[in-house]
Amino acid sequence: MSKLTVLCVFVILGAGIADNELTLWNAAAEGNLPNVNKALTTGANPEWPNPDYYGKTSLHQASHFNHPDVVFALLGAGSNKDIKDTSFETPIYDASVFGSLDAVNMLIGRGADVNIQSISGRTPVMEATLSGHFNITKVLLINGLANVNLSDKTGTTALHVAAFWNRFNEAKLLLRMGADTEKKDNEGKTPVDIAREKGYDHLANIMDNSIVTTISSKPSTNAPTAQPITTSPTVHPNKKMSTVQISNASNTQNKGSGLLIPGLVISIVIIVAVVTTAAVLYVKKRKNKVDEELPLEGQPPQQSGSGMGSRHDSENSLYGVVLNKTESQVPSRGSQHESENSLYGATVA
Numbered sequence: 001m002s003k004l005t006v007l008c009v010f011v012i013l014g015a016g017i018a019d020n021e022l023t024l025w026n027a028a029a030e031g032n033l034p035n036v037n038k039a040l041t042t043g044a045n046p047e048w049p050n051p052d053y054y055g056k057t058s059l060h061q062a063s064h065f066n067h068p069d070v071v072f073a074l075l076g077a078g079s080n081k082d083i084k085d086t087s088f089e090t091p092i093y094d095a096s097v098f099g100s101l102d103a104v105n106m107l108i109g110r111g112a113d114v115n116i117q118s119i120s121g122r123t124p125v126m127e128a129t130l131s132g133h134f135n136i137t138k139v140l141l142i143n144g145l146a147n148v149n150l151s152d153k154t155g156t157t158a159l160h161v162a163a164f165w166n167r168f169n170e171a172k173l174l175l176r177m178g179a180d181t182e183k184k185d186n187e188g189k190t191p192v193d194i195a196r197e198k199g200y201d202h203l204a205n206i207m208d209n210s211i212v213t214t215i216s217s218k219p220s221t222n223a224p225t226a227q228p229i230t231t232s233p234t235v236h237p238n239k240k241m242s243t244v245q246i247s248n249a250s251n252t253q254n255k256g257s258g259l260l261i262p263g264l265v266i267s268i269v270i271i272v273a274v275v276t277t278a279a280v281l282y283v284k285k286r287k288n289k290v291d292e293e294l295p296l297e298g299q300p301p302q303q304s305g306s307g308m309g310s311r312h313d314s315e316n317s318l319y320g321v322v323l324n325k326t327e328s329q330v331p332s333r334g335s336q337h338e339s340e341n342s343l344y345g346a347t348v349a
């Protein structure tokens with residue numbers, strides 16, 4: 001047998017394997033669970049990075065196109081839940097970009113790390129906020145325990161992104177979760193600066209008010225209260241305000257009948273002192289908390305500038321253009337991959 005024959009056999013074998021991986025990859029993107037299972041049982045590697053598609057794996061594709069059952073199958077077949085493509089984008093990152101809530105839930109349920117940053121420092125929370133997928137931002141922050149303060153290479157945090165795109169609900173939630181309102185980006189701008197620049201005064205006021213609350217330890221008086229609360233916030237499930245324990249302070253008044261009046265006065269003073277201290281501590285602890293009466297769903301985010309454009313449209317812009325999911329339904333096409341130039345934009349192949 002000649003060396004050439006051996007080489008040929010090798011190449012054919014190699015091509016066959018890659019075929020199987022590609023079959024899996026495509027089936028994962030399409031959400032074709034039977035074909036996914038078939039490819040897996042015939043030995044396809046679930047972690048195969050597609051060299052023609054930024055090293056995205058089957059798990060990236062299943063997440064991107066929101067096929068939680070396929071995500072489950074791939075994880076069961078041994079795929080790393082946090083596997084990275086060539087730009088360090090994880091499956092949950094892709095799911096967040098494209099609004100694939102079920103996949104996000106599945107990945108978080110399986111312990112995916114929501115804080116892995118892409119090469120340019122972007123996080124799933126930034127992407128979900130950018131694209132206005134509020135239900136994903138919520139899940140990432142509350143269930144995924146996402147870090148609200150991470151910033152990308154341009155110093156941009158999720159709150160900057162919310163400010164730039166006038167994402168009211170996202171901004172409110174980020175503030176409730178303790179996002180840093182004074183963090184400056186690389187151009188020295190805080191989220192408030194950006195909101196004011198863009199003319200989103202309502203949003204800027206919300207962020208300003210959260211600073212005022214911090215400084216004065218008083219609820220702000222100029223907060224808008226017009227709209228009703230339509231959704232009860234589910235923030236901080238474990239951080240309920242602790243009730244002040246004053247019952248035994250009150251009981252002391254019954255000791256010594258001759259001292260009833262002074263005892264009452266002292267009790268009241270103690271109660272007031274305890275309540276005040278607790279209130280001050282509480283306000284400090286949650287210094288960025290926004291006033292409860294503000295509506296969570298009151299102001300739908302304005303979609304200005306977002307929509308149909310590809311992220312290529314704005315290579316020079318700090319924040320780029322929101323990618324429309326429908327643009328990239330075809331898995332063989334580049335969609336939101338990072339480039340050197342774009343910051344919030346991504347290139348389209």
Ligand SMILES: *[C@@H]1O[C@H](CO)[C@@H](O)[C@H](O)[C@H]1NC(C)=O
Nearest residue numbers: 099101102132133134135136
């Ligand atoms: C999540 O939000 C999107 C809009 O961003 C909406 O189309 C989708 O139906 C929502 N999903 C759920 C389960 O509420």
Ligand SMILES: *[C@@H]1O[C@H](CO)[C@@H](O)[C@H](O)[C@H]1NC(C)=O
Nearest residue numbers: 147148149177178179180181
């Ligand atoms: C975010 O930044 C704020 C302000 O510096 C800080 O109070 C908060 O603890 C930070 N949160 C996290 C998760 O780092």
Ligand SMILES: *[C@@H]1O[C@H](CO)[C@@H](O)[C@H](O)[C@H]1NC(C)=O
Nearest residue numbers: 244245246247248249251252
């Ligand atoms: C109050 O004090 C009594 C003992 O004097 C104790 O048994 C009780 O648990 C205390 N109650 C509270 C609410 O701390």
